[in-house]
Structures are given as structure tokens and as C-alpha cells.
Amino acid sequence: MDKIYSHPVSLRDNSTHYCAGCGHGTAHRIIAEIVDELGIREKVIGLAPVGCAVIAYEYWNFDCSEAAHGRALAVATAIKRVRPENIVFTYQGDGDLAAIGTNETIHAANRGENLTVIFINNAVYGMTGGQMAPTTLAGQKTATTPAGRDVLSHGFPLKISEMLALLPAVKYIERVSFHSPQEIIKAKQAIKTAFLNQINNIGFSLVEILSPCPTYWGMSPQKSLEWIKEVMAKEFPLGRIK
Amino acid sequence: MKKKILMTGNEAVAQGAIDAGCTFYAGYPITPQNELTAYMAVHMPGKPGIFIQAESELAAINMVYGASAAGARAMTSSSSPGISLKQEGISYIAGAELPAVIVNVMRAGPGLGNITPAQSDYFQATRGGGHGDYHLIVLAPASVQEAYDQMFLSFDLADKYRAPVMVLGDGMLGQMMEPLQLSAVSFQPSAENKKPWALTGCAGRSPNVIKSFYMDTNELEKFNLNLQKKYALIRQKEQRWEEIFLKDAKTIIVAYGSMARIARSAVHALRGKGKKVGLIRPITLWPFPEKAFTKHLTSNTRYLAVEMSYGQMLEDVQLAVGKAKVDFLGRAGGGVPSEEDIIRRVNG
Ligand SMILES: Cc1ncc(C[n+]2csc(CCOP(=O)(O)OP(=O)(O)O)c2C)c(N)n1
Ligand code: SF4
Numbered sequence: 001m002d003k004i005y006s007h008p009v010s011l012r013d014n015s016t017h018y019c020a021g022c023g024h025g026t027a028h029r030i031i032a033e034i035v036d037e038l039g040i041r042e043k044v045i046g047l048a049p050v051g052c053a054v055i056a057y058e059y060w061n062f063d064c065s066e067a068a069h070g071r072a073l074a075v076a077t078a079i080k081r082v083r084p085e086n087i088v089f090t091y092q093g094d095g096d097l098a099a100i101g102t103n104e105t106i107h108a109a110n111r112g113e114n115l116t117v118i119f120i121n122n123a124v125y126g127m128t129g130g131q132m133a134p135t136t137l138a139g140q141k142t143a144t145t146p147a148g149r150d151v152l153s154h155g156f157p158l159k160i161s162e163m164l165a166l167l168p169a170v171k172y173i174e175r176v177s178f179h180s181p182q183e184i185i186k187a188k189q190a191i192k193t194a195f196l197n198q199i200n201n202i203g204f205s206l207v208e209i210l211s212p213c214p215t216y217w218g219m220s221p222q223k224s225l226e227w228i229k230e231v232m233a234k235e236f237p238l239g240r241i242k
Numbered sequence: 243m244k245k246k247i248l249m250t251g252n253e254a255v256a257q258g259a260i261d262a263g264c265t266f267y268a269g270y271p272i273t274p275q276n277e278l279t280a281y282m283a284v285h286m287p288g289k290p291g292i293f294i295q296a297e298s299e300l301a302a303i304n305m306v307y308g309a310s311a312a313g314a315r316a317m318t319s320s321s322s323p324g325i326s327l328k329q330e331g332i333s334y335i336a337g338a339e340l341p342a343v344i345v346n347v348m349r350a351g352p353g354l355g356n357i358t359p360a361q362s363d364y365f366q367a368t369r370g371g372g373h374g375d376y377h378l379i380v381l382a383p384a385s386v387q388e389a390y391d392q393m394f395l396s397f398d399l400a401d402k403y404r405a406p407v408m409v410l411g412d413g414m415l416g417q418m419m420e421p422l423q424l425s426a427v428s429f430q431p432s433a434e435n436k437k438p439w440a441l442t443g444c445a446g447r448s449p450n451v452i453k454s455f456y457m458d459t460n461e462l463e464k465f466n467l468n469l470q471k472k473y474a475l476i477r478q479k480e481q482r483w484e485e486i487f488l489k490d491a492k493t494i495i496v497a498y499g500s501m502a503r504i505a506r507s508a509v510h511a512l513r514g515k516g517k518k519v520g521l522i523r524p525i526t527l528w529p530f531p532e533k534a535f536t537k538h539l540t541s542n543t544r545y546l547a548v549e550m551s552y553g554q555m556l557e558d559v560q561l562a563v564g565k566a567k568v569d570f571l572g573r574a575g576g577g578v579p580s581e582e583d584i585i586r587r588v589n590g
Pocket of ligand 2: 019021215
């Protein structure tokens with residue numbers, strides 16, 4: 001169990017609805033800590049996705065909006081354009097950002113919107129029952145790929161971060177992981193950079209987090225972390241992409 | 243007093259929106275409303291106007307959702323197929339109780355159809371269009387001047403009820419050029435337009451959340467019941483219509499938008515021949531102006547619903563008049579009922 005040294009003001013004192021070992025809680029907390037550390041709680045506007053994190057606004061203690069499935073970056077684009085003085089970030093799953101919302105993702109990035117994007121890659125659709133996501137690994141069993149993902153008919157794991165890195169207006173992309181405390185510290189640094197980039201008007205910044213979904217991976221929380229390290233991070237290499 | 247200028251309906255809608263304090267526009271090109279988007283591209287940018295050519299209608303309506311959540315007067319425009327794509331976003335806007343204005347310059351469908359004028363999106367507009375129990379307030383201008391004026395009304399109604407408002411025009415009105423009197427006053431935000439719910443950052447207050455999701459079923463039901471109360475109030479207070487020659491009318495023609503202009507000419511021509519004909523022109527399509535009918539309801543009045551669609555508004559007329567006889571004349575997808583068609587139908 002985490003030892004809570006001080007509870008971030010930006011995190012409400014609610015217990016979350018996430019499964020044991022889920023990465024969403026960790027991501028929420030890191031974001032809240034960074035918002036506190038940067039002193040931007042009264043300026044920040046968060047976009048909650050449709051996915052397991054749909055009620056992220058119940059956990060964060062700052063202004064938030066829900067966005068329709070996949071549309072967070074369209075919503076965020078407008079909020080930031082209307083209120084450039086605010087700090088606007090989206091929080092999106094792989095289905096949200098890289099399947100139904102691919103178009104919004106690519107075009108917000110291509111316009112170089114000065115936004116911070118937190119992209120939770122858990123290789124499945126959590127909320128709807130563990131179906132194949134665009135990021136599902138080759139051979140990975142999901143509710144809709146019962147025999148494992150067959151890349152020849154289901155497509156290959158989509159590396160949207162690498163795709164976005166090709167766009168001239170994109171300023172910063174890093175892939176991080178939650179599989180160990182050391183990696184979580186690195187993840188926090190990357191997320192902080194992505195927020196600082198917005199504060200300093202640098203432009204579109206995205207952090208992809210390899211995040212455990214023990215429930216739909218059919219593994220214990222501990223095994224899930226090992227799987228990220230041994231399997232998932234091989235397909236999705238960690239580090240700075242742009 | 244500003245001088246009169248000549249403008250198309252599409253341009254008048256755009257200028258009306260700007261004068262009504264719209265500071266955010268997002269849209270995706272589609273005929274027959276491209277002049278509107280282009281006008282916005284020229285006249286919106288600069289403080290505080292924001293213009294975005296979105297990557298799709300989905301993105302455009304969700305941008306409007308975001309801009310409105312951030313407190314701006316925001317709008318989008320499109321034509322039928324694009325409006326279909328926006329439906330999920332419109333439903334979210336209604337569910338999150340955000341003010342927004344959506345302009346539909348209708349074309350003929352279904353599918354890609356073609357760009358001839360039509361009123362075939364009446365059901366979609368007046369029944370909600372997307373998923374869930376919601377309504378849009380729907381306004382139907384019949385002239386370039388009215389298109390301009392209704393932009394003020396739409397943004398005011400949207401703010402007042404925290405609800406999406408649709409301005410429903412058609413290609414004929416969008417392309418037609420008429421003299422227009424611009425408003426001498428443009429929108430100045432007042433206490434009434436304060437948006438304490440908007441996302442501005444939570445300085446000095448507890449956080450605001452814009453959402454339409456209710457995990458708790460009791461809460462969602464309560465929310466829906468409150469929405470229904472709002473719609474009941476709108477039904478009671480916001481019915482608008484124009485009526486001519488109703489007092490002694492034996493036949494009352496019902497038509498809206500461009501169709502009403504043709505119907506009006508027919509009514510004048512028929513009156514010239516001594517025929518006792520009148521016209522009800524719904525200005526709000528939702529709420530449908532039932533009051534116009536109850537006011538004049540007699541057992542032997544005959545109604546004629548005329549529309550550029552195949553019996554959509556007709557259903558609302560039938561509901562409004564109860565047992566009275568309602569004839570129907572409609573064409574869409576290539577043809578428009580003409581003045582002669584209407585005269586023939588009234589005489590026959
Ligand atoms: C338009 C639309 N299509 C489908 C859904 C159903 N849906 C909700 S969440 C989701 C996928 C969630 O997966 P992901 O974005 O990866 O987030 P996770 O739940 O794994 O965190 C789907 C398909 C929806 N809400 N709206
Ligand atoms: S289903 Fe997966 S992503 Fe969703 S809460 Fe459970 S562990 Fe987390």
C-alpha cells in the first residue's frame with residue numbers, strides 16, 4: 001500500500017472505483033501532485049474521457065469536463081483557444097485516443113494545439129469488458145480476439161505516438177511505464193515536462209503511459225507489472241520519442 | 243441607424259452571429275452553406291473571435307461543446323449529412339446543459355442526396371435528432387433579415403435555457419440575396435449572460451464540472467425530470483409564429499421557412515380572387531406553435547400543410563388541430579411546391 005506523505009490538494013479524498021492494481025489511480029495521483037507542485041490548480045482544466053476514467057472529475061479537485069468518446073482533443077482545442085491563460089489537458093485511453101478519436105488526435109497534434117495529453121495505453125478496452133484495442137499486442141487474447149490478436153486480420157498494434165512524432169507541429173512525445181517505482185518517477189517527470197511545455201507555450205505534448213489492467217489481462221497485479229516490463233515494453237519501447 | 247446592405251442568407255446568419263456576440267465558430271465545408279463558413283473565416287479571427295476549420299463535423303460540434311463549456315458564445319453550421327454527424331455531440335451539449343447554436347442549411351436527402359432545397363430534416367431537428375430525451379429549440383427564418391435577427395434570438399435563448407438552439411434554413415434561403423438592416427447595437431454581455439458554471443479555472447470557488455454522466459440511476463432520472471421541466475417551460479413561453487388573414491379564413495395554409503414565402507404569395511393571390519385563405523407560419527418549429535391553432539380552431543376550418551418534405555411538419559399540424567381536416571402538399575429532392583401547386587390544391 002502507498003504511504004501517503006501528504007494528500008495533494010488537487011486530489012479529492014474519494015476512494016476510486018478502479019480495480020486492484022489498475023494504473024488509472026496512479027496516473028490520477030501523479031497528475032494531481034504535478035498540478036499542486038506547479039501551482040496551477042486554479043488555472044487547470046482537465047478533460048475526462050469515456051473509458052474507465054470517465055469520472056476522473058470525481059477524483060481531481062479542479063475544473064473538469066467530460067468529453068464524448070474520442071473527442072477530448074476537439075473539446076480541449078476549443079477550451080484552450082477560448083482561454084489561452086488556462087492550462088488544459090486531456091486524459092485518454094487507447095480506444096479513446098487511438099481508435100474512435102484518431103482523427104481528433106491527429107488533427108489537434110497537426111495544428112500544434114498548446115495542450116498536454118496524457119495517454120493511458122493499457123492494451124485493451126477496460127470499460128466495455130476487455131475487447132481488443134488498437135494497441136492490443138499480437139497474440140494477446142481479449143474478449144473480441146479470443147484466439148489472440150491475429151495481426152493479419154486484426155491489424156498490428158498501432159503506434160500512434162510514433163505516428164504523431166512525424167508531425168512538424170508536435171513538440172514533445174515520451175513513452176513511460178508504471179511497471180516499477182523507478183519507472184513511475186520517470187513517468188512523473190515526463191508528465192511534468194508536458195505540463196511545463198504548455199505553461200511555457202512550447203506546444204503539443206503527449207505522454208503515453210503503459211498502464212496495467214489486471215482485470216482484462218487476466219493476471220494478478222504483480223504479474224501485470226512483469227508483463228509490461230517483459231512483453232508490452234518490447235512492442236512499445238520506452239523513452240523519448242520526440 | 244445603420245444603412246441597408248445586400249446579403250445572402252448564409253452571410254446574414256454569419257454576420258448576425260458575430261453581432262450577437264458569437265466569439266467561437268468551428269465548421270467543416272459542405273454545400274449549400276459554404277459561404278457561411280467562408281464569411282466566418284474572414285470576419286471571426288482577431289480578439290476575441292476564433293475560427294477553426296475542423297477536421298470533421300464531429301470535431302466541429304465537440305469544439306463548440308468545449309468553447310461553450312469555457313463560457314464563449316459558440317456556434318457551428320453545416321448541411322444535412324454534416325448535421326447527422328453532429329448528433330452525438332448535440333446530445334452531449336443538451337445533456338451537459340450547454341448553450342450553443344447550430345445552423346442547418348438543409349439539402350435534399352437521404353444519403354448524399356443533392357443540394358436542392360429541402361426541409362427533410364424537420365423530424366431530426368424537432369425530435370431531438372440524437373440519442374436521449376432532449377429537445378433543441380428550433381427556429382426557422384423565412385427571409386435574409388429574419389435569418390440575421392434570429393441569430394440574436396438563438397444565442398439569447400441558448401444562454402437563457404442553457405440549451406442547444408438550431409436555426410433551420412434551406413439552400414434557397416442560404417443562397418438568396420436580399421436587403422438587410424444590420425442591428426445598430428451589438429451584443430454586450432450583461433449580468434443575465436453570466437456563466438458561473440463555466441470552466442475558467444477554480445480560482446476563488448469550488449471546481450466546476452461539465453458532464454452528462456450520472457452513475458446513479460436516481461440522479462439520472464432526477465436530471466431527466468428537470469430537463470423535462472425546462473422543456474415544458476420552453477413550450478409554454480417560446481412559441482413563435484406569424485399569421486396572416488386568419489380571422490375569416492376557411493382554409494389555413496401552414497408552411498415555414500422558404501416554403502412559407504411561396505405559400506404567402508399563394509395566399510395573396512387567392513385573397514385577390516376572394517378566397518378566404520390564411521397562413522400560419524411557424525417561426526419556432528420546436529416548440530411547435532400549437533397556440534396559433536388553438537386560438538383559431540373552428541370545426542369547419544380546413545388546413546393545408548405545405549412543406550419541402552414528405553409529411554414531417556404535417557404530423558405536428560395534425561397534433562395541433564386535433565380532429566380538423568389537414569390536407570398535405572409536399573415535394574423534396576428535386577422539386578419545390580410552387581405557388582400554382584398551392585393555389586390548385588386550395589381551389590381543388
Ligand atoms: C460513441 C461511443 N462508442 C462506444 C462507446 C463505448 N465505450 C465506452 S469506453 C470504450 C472503450 C474504452 O477503452 P479505452 O479508451 O482504452 O479506455 P479504458 O476503459 O481501457 O481506460 C467504449 C468502446 C461509447 N461510450 N461511445
Ligand atoms: S478494467 Fe482495467 S482499466 Fe478499467 S478499472 Fe479495471 S483494471 Fe483499470
